[in-house]
Amino acid sequence: GQQLNQSPQSMFIQEGEDVSMNCTSSSIFNTWLWYKQDPGEGPVLLIALYKAGELTSNGRLTAQFGITRKDSFLNISASIPSDVGIYFCAGQLVRGSNYKLTFGKGTLLTVNP
Amino acid sequence: KAGVTQTPRYLIKTRGQQVTLSCSPISGHRSVSWYQQTPGQGLQFLFEYFSETQRNKGNFPGRFSGRQFSNSRSEMNVSTLELGDSALYLCASSSGSGASGEKLFFGSGTQLSVL
Numbered sequence: 001g002q003q004l005n006q007s008p009q010s011m012f013i014q015e016g017e018d019v020s021m022n023c024t025s026s027s028i029f030n031t032w033l034w035y036k037q038d039p040g041e042g043p044v045l046l047i048a049l050y051k052a053g054e055l056t057s058n059g060r061l062t063a064q065f066g067i068t069r070k071d072s073f074l075n076i077s078a079s080i081p082s083d084v085g086i087y088f089c090a091g092q093l094v095r096g097s098n099y100k101l102t103f104g105k106g107t108l109l110t111v112n113p
Numbered sequence: 114k115a116g117v118t119q120t121p122r123y124l125i126k127t128r129g130q131q132v133t134l135s136c137s138p139i140s141g142h143r144s145v146s147w148y149q150q151t152p153g154q155g156l157q158f159l160f161e162y163f164s165e166t167q168r169n170k171g172n173f174p175g176r177f178s179g180r181q182f183s184n185s186r187s188e189m190n191v192s193t194l195e196l197g198d199s200a201l202y203l204c205a206s207s208s209g210s211g212a213s214g215e216k217l218f219f220g221s222g223t224q225l226s227v228l
Contacts, residue, residue, distance in 0.1 A: 042117070042203050042219030043156075088156065100146070100169050101217065105155035 006089050006104030014112050019076045021087060021107040028069040029091035033101065034061075037086045046087075047074070079111045115140065117206050117220035125226045131192040134223045138185050138206030144168075145187035146217070147179060150201040159202075162187050191225075199227045 006023045013019055023032075031050055035043035047058050049065035049072060056063055062075045072091075076083055086108050090101040118137040126132050138145050146169075147159040158171035162181035179189045185206075191198055201222045 041221050042205070044219070045217065090156075100158045100161065100171070101156075102158070103148075103156035 004089060004091055004102055004104040006107060008107060009105070010108040010110070012110045012112065013079055015079060015081060017079055019079055019083075019109065020073060021089075021109075022071060022073040023089035023091070023104045024071045025091055025102075026070070027093075029093050029102075030069070031092040031094070032063070032065050032072040033090040033092065034063050034072070034074045035088045035090060035103075037088065037106070039085070043088055076109075079109075081111050081113050084109060084111050117204055117218050119202075119204050119220035119223050121223060122221070123224045123226075125228060126194050127228050128194055128196060130194050131190060132194060132225060134189045134191075134202055134204075134225075136187045136189070136204030136206075136220060138187070138204075139218055142206040142208055142218075143185055144207045145181055145185065146205045146207070147187070147189050148203040148205065149173070150203055150222070151199075156203070159189070194227045196227050199225060201225075 004023050004025050033048050034046045036046050037043040046061055047056050047063040049056055052065055052069050053067050054065040060077045064073055066072055086106040088106045089104040092101050120135045136145055144163045146161040149157045159173050159177055160167055160179055161169040165181045176192045181187045201224050203222045204220045205217045207217045
């Protein structure tokens with residue numbers, strides 16, 4: 001089946017720094033999604049990408065759908081302590097009614113104030 | 114609008130027992146998906162129910178089953194529990210159109226520990 005490689009596995013940064021994480025896939029997706037999970041909670045959708053090459057921002061977050069449709073990245077600018085959490089990428093391939101999300105294993109972000 | 118509600122929040126079971134987890138989706142949502150989350154494997158898709166029918170299924174053994182009721186509430190059952198079933202089980206609801214993942218809303222999960 002499809003697999004997603006998400007990197008880095010973890011990051012330790014200082015408040016105010018920018019951070020970048022990415023996901024690569026062995027096959028194509030037609031939707032890329034980025035989620036954040038806080039401790040003890042379920043993932044919350046941050047950004048959705050639907051077209052190859054698409055670049056989308058949500059506040060300090062920017063994500064891009066790779067041209068090959070096999071990769072995506074997420075950038076967080078000027079990090080703050082509440083950015084701490086696990087960030088997941090997810091790819092989705094929709095074929096008729098058959099769709100499911102394949103998740104990366106997550107990037108654990110720690111922000112030192 | 115209430116979010117996705119999962120009960121119970123925590124469960125402790127022993128090997129060989131069975132367990133039932135419950136999920137109430139967002140009002141009006143007809144699709145419920147279940148995921149298993151572990152530190153080693155991340156988020157793994159179990160199955161999806163839409164209008165009381167299993168529409169998609171992941172690669173889990175038959176010990177994992179589910180069902181959906183006419184009010185869209187869903188239950189997940191795991192029989193003959195194994196130590197490796199210890200995980201956070203997440204439920205996600207969506208309208209069911211299948212068009213995009215942005216309609217997928219997660220609950221807080223049920224943390225299952227198998228001793």
